[in-house]
Amino acid sequence: MSETTRFVRRIPEGDDRERLTCADCGFIAYENPKVVVGSVVAAEARVLLCRRAIEPRSGFWTLPAGYLEMGETVAEGAQREAWEEARARIALDGVLAVYSIARIGQVQVIFRARLAEPGFAAGPESLEVRQFAWEDIPWEQIAFPSVRWALRAWRAASAGPLPAAVLNPAEDARGTRPMMRPDGPPAAGL
Amino acid sequence: MSETTRFVRRIPEGDDRERLTCADCGFIAYENPKVVVGSVVAAEARVLLCRRAIEPRSGFWTLPAGYLEMGETVAEGAQREAWEEARARIALDGVLAVYSIARIGQVQVIFRARLAEPGFAAGPESLEVRQFAWEDIPWEQIAFPSVRWALRAWRAASAGPLPAAVLNPAEDARGTRPMMRPDGPPAAGL
Numbered sequence: 001m002s003e004t005t006r007f008v009r010r011i012p013e014g015d016d017r018e019r020l021t022c023a024d025c026g027f028i029a030y031e032n033p034k035v036v037v038g039s040v041v042a043a044e045a046r047v048l049l050c051r052r053a054i055e056p057r058s059g060f061w062t063l064p065a066g067y068l069e070m071g072e073t074v075a076e077g078a079q080r081e082a083w084e085e086a087r088a089r090i091a092l093d094g095v096l097a098v099y100s101i102a103r104i105g106q107v108q109v110i111f112r113a114r115l116a117e118p119g120f121a122a123g124p125e126s127l128e129v130r131q132f133a134w135e136d137i138p139w140e141q142i143a144f145p146s147v148r149w150a151l152r153a154w155r156a157a158s159a160g161p162l163p164a165a166v167l168n169p170a171e172d173a174r175g176t177r178p179m180m181r182p183d184g185p186p187a188a189g190l
Numbered sequence: 191m192s193e194t195t196r197f198v199r200r201i202p203e204g205d206d207r208e209r210l211t212c213a214d215c216g217f218i219a220y221e222n223p224k225v226v227v228g229s230v231v232a233a234e235a236r237v238l239l240c241r242r243a244i245e246p247r248s249g250f251w252t253l254p255a256g257y258l259e260m261g262e263t264v265a266e267g268a269q270r271e272a273w274e275e276a277r278a279r280i281a282l283d284g285v286l287a288v289y290s291i292a293r294i295g296q297v298q299v300i301f302r303a304r305l306a307e308p309g310f311a312a313g314p315e316s317l318e319v320r321q322f323a324w325e326d327i328p329w330e331q332i333a334f335p336s337v338r339w340a341l342r343a344w345r346a347a348s349a350g351p352l353p354a355a356v357l358n359p360a361e362d363a364r365g366t367r368p369m370m371r372p373d374g375p376p377a378a379g380l
Contacts, residue, residue, distance in 0.1 A: 074357070094357070100266075164354060
């Protein structure tokens with residue numbers, strides 16, 4: 001966005017909500033929630049996590065996940081992110097969770113997945129990629145609350161037929177609680 | 191969008207895809223997939239359908255569904271749409287299906303739901319709202335393929351514990367098949 005862009009909030013004709021509108025050209029920037037797709041990728045009861053090389057939450061551990069792009073299915077997006085962030089080829093079992101992070105306008109579709117081929121490595125957005133046994137997961141260095149939620153959901157249904165997809169846990173049913181960083185202000189995003 | 195807005199496609203610095211960019215002000219209009227939320231609302235083995243009062247597919251039958259708004263959870267959005275389109279108060283069982291319509295950049299999160307209170311009526315975007323027994327569903331007048339998919343998914347899991355959420359059916363695994371209208375060109379949308 002150039003420094004000269006001026007946006008104003010007004011209700012377009014025929015609408016019932018304020019929308020962000022370019023004061024100069026009239027373009028309406030509909031701010032719709034964005035879709036994040038990701039996976040809990042397991043092999044022999046160990047889960048794959050990526051240590052983030054980028055902000056927000058650089059240095060913290062996350063699932064391979066990111067924004068769905070136009071023209072992709074949710075399954076394709078989850079597989080692309082596993083490749084981009086963890087150089088992992090994955091097979092999807094199905095939808096483990098659908099999380100709403102209302103505070104930042106995200107819907108996260110999280111799959112239960114397995115490595116389709118052996119091997120993984122850090123992609124450009126990761127410092128390192130590792131598999132963790134449940135008892136070794138670095139809970140204090142997890143990047144976002146929804147990563148914790150997804151790991152717990154996976155733990156409750158790590159093998160066998162996939163159960164019904166879970167929604168947000170009761171502790172943050174709307175995804176509106178700010179996440180406190182151990183070392184500073186609340187962090188946004190998955 | 192004003193008649194004077196000029197958009198060009200170029201790859202922003204640090205990105206790897208072309209994005210729609212305002213040639214005048216530099217604003218990048220990220221075109222992310224949008225989230226549609228909706229429900230198969232059942233009462234006594236009959237499903238609630240709305241006859242659309244708006245294009246596309248005016249006059250055809252659909253589920254209560256629509257675009258998720260910022261600040262909503264997927265559950266809240268589905269309940270809002272049931273009220274707006276069918277004046278129905280609904281209780282959600284859980285996620286029945288997650289459909290990708292890659293052709294038009296939609297992710298549809300469809301719930302299995304029940305009427306939480308008796309009563310329903312046409313909202314402003316519906317011509318009429320009715321409950322249909324399975325054998326009375328007007329299949330030839332269904333608005334969109336994903337409505338058929340959701341009804342079939344509901345039929346396969348209409349009662350009892352909710353199973354794993356389904357994805358697109360094999361007949362259109364990516365949501366890329368254009369829908370032929372009986373009376374004209376392919377129609378877009380949910």
